[in-house]
Amino acid sequence: MNWLLVIAGAVVGAPLRYLTDRAVQARHDSVFPWGTFVVNAGACLVLGLLTGALLAGAAPARLGPLLGTGLCGALSTYSTFSYETLRLAERGWRFLAAANVVASVLVGLGSVHLGSQVARALFA
Numbered sequence: 001m002n003w004l005l006v007i008a009g010a011v012v013g014a015p016l017r018y019l020t021d022r023a024v025q026a027r028h029d030s031v032f033p034w035g036t037f038v039v040n041a042g043a044c045l046v047l048g049l050l051t052g053a054l055l056a057g058a059a060p061a062r063l064g065p066l067l068g069t070g071l072c073g074a075l076s077t078y079s080t081f082s083y084e085t086l087r088l089a090e091r092g093w094r095f096l097a098a099a100n101v102v103a104s105v106l107v108g109l110g111s112v113h114l115g116s117q118v119a120r121a122l123f124a
Contacts, residue, residue, distance in 0.1 A: 002065040009070015017075045032096055033084040036077060037104060043076035044108040048115020056123035
């Protein structure tokens with residue numbers, strides 16, 4: 001049954017990733033992959049909120065596969081992040097490539113931590 005929850009979450013997460021990526025990137029005249037950066041940070045925030053809620057017992061366990069694995073798994077994109085970083089480096093924008101790696105990791109960790117702390121504060 002969990003696999004159906006994962007599929008349902010992914011059905012929402014994948015198009016949401018695509019549409020958000022395109023909308024964000026269209027607003028930035030930059031070679032930096034802002035769209036991927038935003039969707040990955042957002043997925044980390046949602047995953048932190050979800051994890052905090054699950055650990056506090058404030059959310060049903062079924063939300064883990066639905067939102068955690070399904071939605072966040074399809075919303076975030078490590079492969080696109082890797083490809084866009086490599087593309088930046090190959091085109092000579094090595095500083096932007098390095099900045100993408102460092103900022104993505106730091107913002108991702110910060111977002112998941114923030115989400116977890118918010119959930120703990122709400123559901124403690």
